[in-house]
Amino acid sequence: MMPPRKPETFHITTFGCQMNLADSSTLVATMTSRGFRRVPTEAEADLLILNTCSVREKAEERVIGRLGELYRFKKRNPQLRIAVVGCMAQRLGDRLIEMVPHVDYVLGTDRLFQLPDVVEGVEGTSAIMTAFGHENIDSIQPIKETPHSGFVTISRGCDNYCTYCIVPYVRGRECSHDADFVIDAVKRMVDEGVVEVTLLGQNVNSYRHGDISFPRLLQRICYKTSVKRLRFMTSHPKDLSRELIDVMASEPRLMRHIHFPLQSGNNRVLAKMGRDYTIEHYMSIVDYIRMKLDYVSLTTDLIVGFPSETVEEYEDTLSAVRRIQYDSAFMFRYSIRPGTEAAAFDDDVPEPEKIRRLKRLIDLQQETSRKVNRRELGEVRFSLVEGRSRRSPDLFRARTEGNKTVLFSGDEIEVGSVVPIEVTAADAFTLHGILARVN
Numbered sequence: 531m532m533p534p535r536k537p538e539t540f541h542i543t544t545f546g547c548q549m550n551l552a553d554s555s556t557l558v559a560t561m562t563s564r565g566f567r568r569v570p571t572e573a574e575a576d577l578l579i580l581n582t583c584s585v586r587e588k589a590e591e592r593v594i595g596r597l598g599e600l601y602r603f604k605k606r607n608p609q610l611r612i613a614v615v616g617c618m619a620q621r622l623g624d625r626l627i628e629m630v631p632h633v634d635y636v637l638g639t640d641r642l643f644q645l646p647d648v649v650e651g652v653e654g655t656s657a658i659m660t661a662f663g664h665e666n667i668d669s670i671q672p673i674k675e676t677p678h679s680g681f682v683t684i685s686r687g688c689d690n691y692c693t694y695c696i697v698p699y700v701r702g703r704e705c706s707h708d709a710d711f712v713i714d715a716v717k718r719m720v721d722e723g724v725v726e727v728t729l730l731g732q733n734v735n736s737y738r739h740g741d742i743s744f745p746r747l748l749q750r751i752c753y754k755t756s757v758k759r760l761r762f763m764t765s766h767p768k769d770l771s772r773e774l775i776d777v778m779a780s781e782p783r784l785m786r787h788i789h790f791p792l793q794s795g796n797n798r799v800l801a802k803m804g805r806d807y808t809i810e811h812y813m814s815i816v817d818y819i820r821m822k823l824d825y826v827s828l829t830t831d832l833i834v835g836f837p838s839e840t841v842e843e844y845e846d847t848l849s850a851v852r853r854i855q856y857d858s859a860f861m862f863r864y865s866i867r868p869g870t871e872a873a874a875f876d877d878d879v880p881e882p883e884k885i886r887r888l889k890r891l892i893d894l895q896q897e898t899s900r901k902v903n904r905r906e907l908g909e910v911r912f913s914l915v916e917g918r919s920r921r922s923p924d925l926f927r928a929r930t931e932g933n934k935t936v937l938f939s940g941d942e943i944e945v946g947s948v949v950p951i952e953v954t955a956a957d958a959f960t961l962h963g964i965l966a967r968v969n
């Protein structure tokens with residue numbers, strides 16, 4: 531029998547959060563440096579990679595659905611290999627191959643970078659690997675996502691164990707990268723033309739390497755690199771310090787956006803979620819942020835229908851949204867994740883009621899986003915030009931300091947430049963503007 535042909539080309543699809551996007555970029559760099567060629571369509575590839583998410587049931591269903599569709603590729607080309615990597619691979623391990631037998635490789639969140647070794651059959655590797663361990667990860671260089679922006683992962687894993695959340699189980703223990711590694715990664719991106727870098731971690735505020743805390747890391751990056759725009763996410767409210775806000779206030783290269791998930795506006799629910807802060811503490815941070823920063827965009831994540839959440843407790847989330855006036859929010863129905871602490875709680879809010887609660891919350895947030903965005907009318911925002919608008923190609927699309935999309939028209943605008951834009955119109959999702967003159 532002929533030995534199976536070694537794959538030469540690969541295609542990657544990424545599900546889930548920015549962590550996965552960053553990991554996918556790094557995996558692409560690793561694969562390419564080992565001689566594999568990335569191709570734009572699945573039909574051209576010898577190896578299909580799915581980098582997966584487990585955070586909600588729906589996220590996993592989407593991956594299973596996609597794998598079902600990929601069966602036809604495999605039938606047409608038996609040499610084709612399919613690799614499932616990332617969070618869902620970590621959670622399910624060999625059970626994934628039992629569920630979907632046409633999957634060839636299952637590599638967890640700390641093993642995915644070994645994919646080239648596994649495909650080449652390097653000794654000591656196997657088709658299913660889910661061991662945790664961050665060894666060698668500092669030596670893997672991140673790459674840019676677009677020519678002008680990029681992600682740098684500053685910490686992996688999470689130790690918080692919020693009762694509803696699968697992330698600590700699929701991403702393992704929290705581990706911060708060496709500050710010099712982070713600084714080098716930012717420098718390298720800047721040398722390659724990157725204007726805006728986003729630092730990533732499940733909880734960037736608990737970053738610590740030696741005696742370097744997160745605010746110190748930000749200061750060092752600003753001091754030691756010439757990066758023009760720096761962002762970070764996600765901030766856990768229990769660890770978001772005043773020192774961090776003070777550093778933001780003193781450093782204009784730190785963009786004016788803080789994503790810090792509230793999850794619920796009710797203290798009993800927050801305690802049951804294991805979030806370790808109260809709504810009063812959260813509000814005190816919001817007040818401090820607004821006192822120290824003239825302009826800042828605040829965004830959040832919210833969950834409705836957590837086990838035992840009453841209508842009154844849900845209403846507390848609505849009032850928090852009304853009071854805080856977020857620029858935007860990601861909103862979810864509670865979804866049971868097997869193995870988490872909350873999976874043992876009675877999931878007693880009926881599905882139609884969860885849907886109703888979510889809809890009302892989304893409506894309220896949309897109305898709020900429209901109002902908050904309209905407050906930007908007449909303001910000038912320095913924005914990074916990312917390209918043409920997909921829907922209106924005669925307009926340019928740029929990212930504001932507050933991480934919003936702004937559309938504007940102009941001639942000879944260079945993609946990757948930072949331009950002042952005066953906001954002239956706004957809806958719940960997008961700003962419109964004109965190029966402003968600044969002296």
Ligand code: SAH
Pocket residue numbers: 585586694695696697731732733764765766790791793831832833862863864865866867
């Ligand atoms: N580390 C971040 C969140 C990462 S997960 C933080 O703590 O803020 C992204 C979001 O998914 C969470 O903020 C939460 O709102 C949502 N989420 C996580 N698990 C969920 C579940 N079981 N059901 C519904 N939403 C969930």
Ligand code: SF4
Pocket residue numbers: 688689690691692695696697698732733766
């Ligand atoms: Fe999940 Fe909580 Fe960790 Fe965020 S902080 S990843 S919600 S366990």
Ligand code: F3S
Pocket residue numbers: 545546547548549550582583584585617696697700701
């Ligand atoms: Fe991200 Fe989903 Fe994993 S949200 S960390 S890709 S479970």
